Amino acid sequence: MxxxxxxxxxxxxxxxxxxxxxxxxxxxxxxxxxxxxxxxxxxxxxxxxxxxxxxxxxxxxxxxxxxxxxxxxxxxxxxxxxxxxxxxxxxxxxxxxxxxxxxxxxxxxxxxxxxxxxxxxxxxxxxxxxxxxxxxxxxxxxxxxxxxxxxxxxxxxxxxxxxxxxxxxxxxxxxxxxxxxxxxxxxxxxxxxxxxxxxxxxxxxxxxxxxxxxxxxxxxxxxxxxxxxxxxxxxxxxxxxxxxxxxxxxxxxxxxxxxxxxxxxxxxxxxxxVLLIGIIARINISNPNYSLWPPSERLILDTLVRMSSMISFPENLNVAVAIIWIPTNFYSITLAILPEISCK
Known part of the structure; x- marks a missing residue:
């Protein structure tokens, strides 16, 4: 996938x-x-x-x-x-x-x-x-x-x-x-x-x-x-x-x-x-198997789902809006903020 x-x-x-x-x-x-x-x-x-x-x-x-x-x-x-x-x-x-x-x-x-x-x-x-x-x-x-x-x-x-x-x-x-x-x-x-x-x-x-x-x-x-x-x-x-x-x-x-x-x-x-309360996504394959995703891509989606309860963004930071609503920039923005996030 x-x-x-x-x-x-x-x-x-x-x-x-x-x-x-x-x-x-x-x-x-x-x-x-x-x-x-x-x-x-x-x-x-x-x-x-x-x-x-x-x-x-x-x-x-x-x-x-x-x-x-x-x-x-x-x-x-x-x-x-x-x-x-x-x-x-x-x-x-x-x-x-x-x-x-x-x-x-x-x-x-x-x-x-x-x-x-x-x-x-x-x-x-x-x-x-x-x-x-x-x-x-x-x-x-x-x-x-x-x-x-x-x-x-x-x-x-x-x-x-x-x-x-x-x-x-x-x-x-x-x-x-x-x-x-x-x-x-x-x-x-x-x-x-x-x-x-x-x-x-x-x-x-x-x-x-x-x-x-x-x-x-x-x-x-x-x-x-x-x-x-x-x-x-x-x-x-x-x-x-x-x-x-x-x-x-x-x-x-x-x-x-x-x-x-x-x-x-x-x-x-x-x-x-909160800004990351929901992610609207659909996987376009007939039988999605999340466990087969490459580890780096699983980490990205896991991070997004967990971020709303882990991170408090400053009010002037619009990264979350960009993540949800700008698909063309999604991957690069997510990779850019991953180093700043501590996932436990």
Whole structure:
């Protein structure tokens, strides 16, 4: 076997899924039991620096869901998301923080409901799901592949007027202020989601924040609000014992700088990836026999698998990113750093 027979993937998980999805499925390597932790465990924030593999995890699970009827994965990219318009989802004046928090909550609950509306088991359990889904489709709120489009439609139709009409049987005609009306709407849809029992797993991934917050620091307030709402929704789902989770992928440094006093308390719900957490590789032979590899090449791959737990790289050292994402330089870079690594 030749070292060149290994495919180490592409620079981005999105490109890899588009060009070679089998590699992202069959060649996905992850340290520990991170996939099970995300699906069935406590964490719902995945932190890591750019290139650490956050998007690869989301894309891997999204691909798995295409062949697993018990897994529903919705992947929302926020690269072109209009963060400044989130409070405008609530057609009212007043406290911007309240409107931003409620705006995020409404958007996320609608995306979760969209996932539930595609679950046949849930639809059989609760016929009201089909009825509400039909009304939301007529309003243009379902289906929406991008969260950005949901924001734009929400602003066009005035949610505080349109959504109560879709929920007439469940709404109490008590409130007139848009914030209070939409709070009640959010609660009604959440209750419908929570009481509808399904054995299927639903995961909403929020990705694409790396570049945005590198350039536009004004959006930190909106992201802090999003983090708050992700935490609140996951707490509700966990308390209700339903297999639903909203997972936010975020750069470690961005997460730590968020203007919120509760960030440290959320550490119990995070998974932090190191730069060498995973290597995506596939050996292009029909019957791989690792023991037949030349000792020098076995040492290289062994080293890569073990490095994440042995080495702490300085933050300004991008060797790990180059190792994972630049196949043409992989061999020479690995050989260059091997003398610096002590393998025991």
């Amino acid at each position: 030749k070292f060149k027979d290994i495919e180490f993937g592409f620079k981005s998980a999105e490109a890899e899924r588009k060009i070679d999805p089998d590699l992202l499925l069959d060649g996905f390597f992850h340290k520990g039991d991170i996939i099970n932790e995300i699906c069935n465990g406590v964490p719902y924030f995945i932190l890591g620096y750019k290139g650490s593999g956050k998007s690869s995890i989301a894309e891997h699970l999204s691909l798995l869901s295409t062949t697993d009827p018990t897994l529903f994965v919705n992947l929302c990219a926020l690269r072109d998301f209009p963060f400044e318009q989130v409070p405008e989802v609530i057609s009212a004046t007043g406290d911007k923080t309240v409107r931003t928090n409620l705006g995020w909550s409404i958007l996320l609950v609608l995306k979760i409901f969209e996932s539930i509306s595609e679950d046949n088991e849930a639809r059989r359990e609760n016929p009201e799901i089909d009825s509400l889904a039909s009304k939301l489709r007529k309003l243009g709120l379902l289906p929406k592949r991008k969260l950005r489009d949901l924001v734009l439609v929400s602003r066009e139709i005035d949610l505080s007027l349109a959504l109560p009409k879709a929920l007439t049987a469940s709404m109490k005609d008590t409130y007139k202020e848009p914030v209070l009306v939409l709070s009640q709407v959010r609660d009604v849809i959440m209750e419908m989601v929570i009481v509808t029992r399904t054995t299927n797993q639903h995961i909403l991934f929020l990705d694409g924040l790396d570049e945005i917050f590198y350039k536009f620091e004004d959006s930190y307030f909106s992201l802090a609000s999003l983090v708050h709402e992700v935490d609140a929704l996951n707490s509700d789902f966990s308390n209700a014992g339903v297999p639903i989770k909203v997972v936010l992928l975020c750069r470690t440094d961005v997460f730590e700088r968020l203007p919120s006093p509760n960030i440290n308390k959320l550490r119990d719900f995070t998974i932090t990836l």
